[in-house]
Amino acid sequence: MRAFMCMLLVVAVALSGCTGAAKVDTIKIGWFGPQTGDTALWGQAEFNTVQMIVDEYNAKGGLKVGSKTYKLDVVGYDDKGDSTEAVNVAKRLTSQDKVVAIVGAQGSGEAIPVAPIMNEAKIPLVASTATNPKVTVTESGAVNAYMFRACFTDPYQGAVAATYAYNKLGKRKAAIFMTVDDAYSAGLSEFFKKSFTKLGGKIVAEVSFTAGEKDFRAPLTKIKASNPDVIFSPNYYTDVSLSAKQARELGITSVMLGGDGWPSENLISLAGTALEGCFFVNHLDFSDPSVADFKNAYKAKFKKNAELNSYMVRDALAMVIDAIQRAGTIDSVAIMKALETTDIQGITGHIKIGPTHDPVGKDAAIIKIVGTEMVFQEKIQAQP
Amino acid sequence: MAQFLQQLVNGLSIGSIYALMAVGYSLVYSIMNFSNFAHGSVIMLGAYLGYYSMTLLGLPFWLAFIAAALGTALIAVVLERLAYKPLRDRKATFLYFIITAMGASIFIDNFVIATIGPTPKMFPAVFAQGPILFGKIALGRIDLAMFVISAICLAALIIFIDYTKMGKAIQATSFNMKASTLMGINTNMVIFIVFAIGGALAGIAGVLYGMKYQVFPQIGGITLKSFIAAVFGGLGSLPGALLGALVLGLVETLVSGYLSTQYRDLIAFLILITMLIVRPSGIMGKNAEDKA
Numbered sequence: 001m002r003a004f005m006c007m008l009l010v011v012a013v014a015l016s017g018c019t020g021a022a023k024v025d026t027i028k029i030g031w032f033g034p035q036t037g038d039t040a041l042w043g044q045a046e047f048n049t050v051q052m053i054v055d056e057y058n059a060k061g062g063l064k065v066g067s068k069t070y071k072l073d074v075v076g077y078d079d080k081g082d083s084t085e086a087v088n089v090a091k092r093l094t095s096q097d098k099v100v101a102i103v104g105a106q107g108s109g110e111a112i113p114v115a116p117i118m119n120e121a122k123i124p125l126v127a128s129t130a131t132n133p134k135v136t137v138t139e140s141g142a143v144n145a146y147m148f149r150a151c152f153t154d155p156y157q158g159a160v161a162a163t164y165a166y167n168k169l170g171k172r173k174a175a176i177f178m179t180v181d182d183a184y185s186a187g188l189s190e191f192f193k194k195s196f197t198k199l200g201g202k203i204v205a206e207v208s209f210t211a212g213e214k215d216f217r218a219p220l221t222k223i224k225a226s227n228p229d230v231i232f233s234p235n236y237y238t239d240v241s242l243s244a245k246q247a248r249e250l251g252i253t254s255v256m257l258g259g260d261g262w263p264s265e266n267l268i269s270l271a272g273t274a275l276e277g278c279f280f281v282n283h284l285d286f287s288d289p290s291v292a293d294f295k296n297a298y299k300a301k302f303k304k305n306a307e308l309n310s311y312m313v314r315d316a317l318a319m320v321i322d323a324i325q326r327a328g329t330i331d332s333v334a335i336m337k338a339l340e341t342t343d344i345q346g347i348t349g350h351i352k353i354g355p356t357h358d359p360v361g362k363d364a365a366i367i368k369i370v371g372t373e374m375v376f377q378e379k380i381q382a383q384p
Numbered sequence: 385m386a387q388f389l390q391q392l393v394n395g396l397s398i399g400s401i402y403a404l405m406a407v408g409y410s411l412v413y414s415i416m417n418f419s420n421f422a423h424g425s426v427i428m429l430g431a432y433l434g435y436y437s438m439t440l441l442g443l444p445f446w447l448a449f450i451a452a453a454l455g456t457a458l459i460a461v462v463l464e465r466l467a468y469k470p471l472r473d474r475k476a477t478f479l480y481f482i483i484t485a486m487g488a489s490i491f492i493d494n495f496v497i498a499t500i501g502p503t504p505k506m507f508p509a510v511f512a513q514g515p516i517l518f519g520k521i522a523l524g525r526i527d528l529a530m531f532v533i534s535a536i537c538l539a540a541l542i543i544f545i546d547y548t549k550m551g552k553a554i555q556a557t558s559f560n561m562k563a564s565t566l567m568g569i570n571t572n573m574v575i576f577i578v579f580a581i582g583g584a585l586a587g588i589a590g591v592l593y594g595m596k597y598q599v600f601p602q603i604g605g606i607t608l609k610s611f612i613a614a615v616f617g618g619l620g621s622l623p624g625a626l627l628g629a630l631v632l633g634l635v636e637t638l639v640s641g642y643l644s645t646q647y648r649d650l651i652a653f654l655i656l657i658t659m660l661i662v663r664p665s666g667i668m669g670k671n672a673e674d675k676a
Contacts, residue, residue: 036497038504040503180646215398217637218638219640224390225387249515251522266503266504
């Protein structure tokens, strides 16, 4: 009799647990990125964006999935732009907060070590601006099942930069100036070098610095001695602006070319006139009419211009929401399956996910710095 | 050859920043016998004080210097009263001082991140853009200003220590604090003055650093290098700190310039360790104990 009572109790507890779970009508979406440190500006811009979009959905009554309507909720953590911290917060999001999907992971340095955690937890992650190929495809060539991204990849970006420098700017002698302990910078350099030499150009100097460095004159003096006609600087805007100023102080006049680490509200205010006439590859053109609505909404809400990361995470979140709706359930595995067949029009371009979980054939924009303005030049595609 | 000379100029200019910071370390160490790791945070506060004096108050740059130096002198003295005096009164061992200094440093850095924010700030342009050219060698205007300002500060300090009564009292206290107290020297006053001078030098170093690079909450991190310079030159010795800083700046630049940036810290620290093994008192150090 006592045993029977016990069993009854167990069943009752189990049942109440079930009904408790069924009552949940919130979809938790995770976000992580740097809210402190060098790249904090972009992390803050991303988190603002995710919250803004989630608020918009909730104000309209929530998200309809199948026959049910859910409220959206975002759980965000600061990874300080640090890979160890990123692993910690990803574990917390997947095991403690039980989110259905994660967006963010803006830096490749943070997104790559997080991949095994997502695969194990079977929860998909859509990276906003992590462009290194290893984010979605492992060293051995296997696709990370739960990793996706909204941006193009480094081989593509490197090829675009090399093609533009060689074909459009007519440059033949390039120097590479990179952050040696950063996967993004090292990766982009490698692919630029590959494409540029394949086109027939010559790499005259390859110099590097370590992250956190503030004095670049020793490596820059090396570049000066190699006399290049273009300097490829695939670094983040704080390093780009400071190194450009020091380069000009050393009397280096070559045009500089960079990647998507450049675009930032602060780039020109930090660099002064040091980057006049330089170019960078971007994911979109900020004056494109298709981004205008979002840009204005962001500015109205936060009294600040949207950063590149705002646009990118907006599309990453759009991919997740689209996948949830097509899956018709909030099961993470089903969402992952739906993400594999993503084919949506984002504000940063057409996003069609290919077999490697990367968008295929996305246009890149070339932007020129003129005075205090970032002026759109043209959209180009390249063969990586 | 031009490249080599340019690297020498680069190295000396980095060395002169390390020097201003290292002297502050050494001064406090010579009296208190512990490394004031909060020195880096005071330098960072100096950079912010200078920045806001120029942007918010619109002060000319020499006034901003004085404002920052006075501000950080005050901060350093307050820090000593709040954090170190209670320990001194309890005759705590030097380990507690070091831990307290680290705690203060972490507190100040995070206070700035939380209130002002992590985004780097740029000093308004003080000097004309573009370098002064000597043939193929470019010398930055700010670097030249740094050489001059550092030299003036260090010369003034050496004159003060060697030729004034208070300077003599500082020397006596650094030699033996107990005996100095017995001889009627107000050692509390000496400590007060030493922290004020160390703080003022930190403020000047901070403004110079901020003008040359950027103003951001992690500036204090660079003082690890100036600490190495101070140990290298001989902790507690002012000329030693100066020499150690210039040597370190040159070694770093030449290694990055001719080998690779990856080897820079490797070789800098290798030299430090070798120095500690072969000559623990540093180039000009006064005693060989407690290099902490």
